[in-house]
Amino acid sequence: MGGEQRAVVSARRLTKTFASAGGGRDVLNAVSLDIRAGDFTVIMGASGAGKSTLLYALSGMDRPTAGRVTFAGQDLSGLNESGLARFRRRHAGFVFQQIYLLDNLSLLDNAVVAGLLVTQNKAAIAARALALFERVRLDRDTILKLPSQVSGGEAQRAGIVRALINRPAVLFADEPTGALDQTSGTAVLDVLSAVHRSGQTVVMVTHDLKSARRGNRILFLRDGEVTGDLDLPPYRSRGGEERNARLRAFLDGQGW
Ligand SMILES: Nc1ncnc2c1ncn2[C@@H]1O[C@H](COP(=O)(O)OP(=O)(O)OP(=O)(O)O)[C@@H](O)[C@H]1O
Ligand SMILES: [Mg+2]
Numbered sequence: 543m544g545g546e547q548r549a550v551v552s553a554r555r556l557t558k559t560f561a562s563a564g565g566g567r568d569v570l571n572a573v574s575l576d577i578r579a580g581d582f583t584v585i586m587g588a589s590g591a592g593k594s595t596l597l598y599a600l601s602g603m604d605r606p607t608a609g610r611v612t613f614a615g616q617d618l619s620g621l622n623e624s625g626l627a628r629f630r631r632r633h634a635g636f637v638f639q640q641i642y643l644l645d646n647l648s649l650l651d652n653a654v655v656a657g658l659l660v661t662q663n664k665a666a667i668a669a670r671a672l673a674l675f676e677r678v679r680l681d682r683d684t685i686l687k688l689p690s691q692v693s694g695g696e697a698q699r700a701g702i703v704r705a706l707i708n709r710p711a712v713l714f715a716d717e718p719t720g721a722l723d724q725t726s727g728t729a730v731l732d733v734l735s736a737v738h739r740s741g742q743t744v745v746m747v748t749h750d751l752k753s754a755r756r757g758n759r760i761l762f763l764r765d766g767e768v769t770g771d772l773d774l775p776p777y778r779s780r781g782g783e784e785r786n787a788r789l790r791a792f793l794d795g796q797g798w
Contacts, residue, residue: 547578547579547580547581548578548579549576549577549578549579550577550578550579550613550614550711550712550743551576551577551600551601551611551612551613551614551712551745552575552576552577552610552611552612552613553573553574553575553576553599553600553609553610553611554574554609554610554611554612555572555573555574555608555609555610556570556572556573556574556596556599556606556608556609556610556611557570557571557572557573557606557607557608557609558570558592558595558599558604558606558607558766559607568766569592569595569766570592570595570596570599570606570609570766571765571766571767572609572767573596573609573766573767573768574609575761575768575771577600577712577743577745578743578759579711579743580741580743581743581744581757581758581759582734582735582738582743582744582746582756582757582758582759582777583744583745583746583757583758583759583760583761584746584747584748584753584754584756584757584759584760584761585597585745585746585747585748585761585763586747586748586749586754586760586761586762586763586793586796586798587762587763587764588764588798589749591763591764591765591766592763592765592766593716593747593763594716594747595766596747596763597714597716597745597747599611600613600714600745601613601630601634601636601712601714601745602618602621602626602629602630602634603630603634603636605618605619613629613633613634613711613712614633614711616629616633631659631660631708632660632708632710633710633711633712634710634711634712634714635704635705635706635708635710635712635713635714636705636713636714636715636716637698637701637702637705637713637714637715637716637718638701638715638716638717638718639716639717639718639720639721640721641689641694641697641698641700641701641721642701643689643697643700643701643704644689645688645689645690646688647688648685648686648687648688649675649680649684649685649686649687649688649689649692649696649697649700649703650668650671650672650675650685650686652689652700652704653667653671653674653675653700653703653704653707654667654668654671654707656704656707656708657670657671657707657708659708660708661708667707670707670709671703671707674702674703674706674707675700675703677733677736677737677740678699678700678702678703678733679699679729679733680696680699680700680703684696685700693726694721694722694723694726695722695723695725695726695727695729695730696726698718698719698722698726698730699729699730699733702718702730702733702734702737706737706742711743712743712744712745713734713737713742713743713744713745714745714746715734715744715745715746715747716746716747717747717748717749718730718734718746718748718753719731719748719750719753720749720750727752727753728752731752731753731756734746734756735756735777735779738756739776744757751789751790751793754789754793755777755782755785755786755789756777757774757777758773758774758775758776758777759771759772759773759774760772760774760789760792760793762792762793762796762798764796764797769796770792770795770796772788772789772792774788774789
């Protein structure tokens with residue numbers, strides 16, 4: 543740990559403006575931040591604060607109106623649309639509240655197909671997929687089922703495998719437990735914690751205090767500006783009362 547971690551994503555003066563009837567208003571207002579490699583960064587803030595917009599700009603899913611994002615050494619503004627899509631497939635993993643698996647493919651094949659978009663080595667991809675499914679605790683029977691035949695929590699864990707299949711530099715998650723019941727949500731968070739512990743950089747947007755606890759850094763966004771930035775010790779499943787109290791106090795101070 544310490545202050546010398548490498549920035550894997552750097553945002554400088556990111557502005558995002560959507561054209562609208564009443565003239566544009568800035569959804570992101572000159573946001574500058576670094577995402578450190580190895581961190582589990584959580585982005586919190588009220589509905590409409592610009593969390594998803596920020597996540598999409600950081601990940602190259604969408605372009606800012608102004609400002610610059612450097613991701614894994616690449617200035618994203620220097621890429622055209624197909625270059626950006628290729629870059630994302632290789633370097634970014636995404637998990638959303640809605641789980642976008644292909645209905646007619648098994649969970650396993652959903653992951654393998656995503657891997658084949660980046661490399662043609664099918665044996666290597668299948669081996670990686672099986673190892674990842676083990677890590678998210680989905681057994682052989684389950685991963686041969688179609689998305690419609692599994693629970694929401696199982697489908698989301700398959701979504702995480704698909705997001706990780708190309709060994710992305712950063713796993714981005716936007717409300718990954720937002721559509722799940724408590725038990726399935728906790729299972730998904732446990733997977734994200736385990737993946738982070740193994741070294742994966744994670745950036746997650748959430749509304750939810752339980753989810754936010756999984757992070758070791760919390761950014762608070764209000765009206766398109768970062769108003770709070772808290773470092774925490776790594777999450778542990780037991781204890782951590784003092785850590786929880788610090789997070790609560792931080793969020794209280796942000797008017798959450
Ligand atoms: N494509 C778009 N066109 C116009 N306005 C948009 C667009 N996307 C987002 N906005 C507006 O930008 C603001 C921020 O949206 P964003 O989705 O980033 O918020 P959020 O913090 O993720 O909220 P939530 O917690 O509800 O998901 C909102 O006022 C939203 O209406
Ligand atoms: Mg959102």
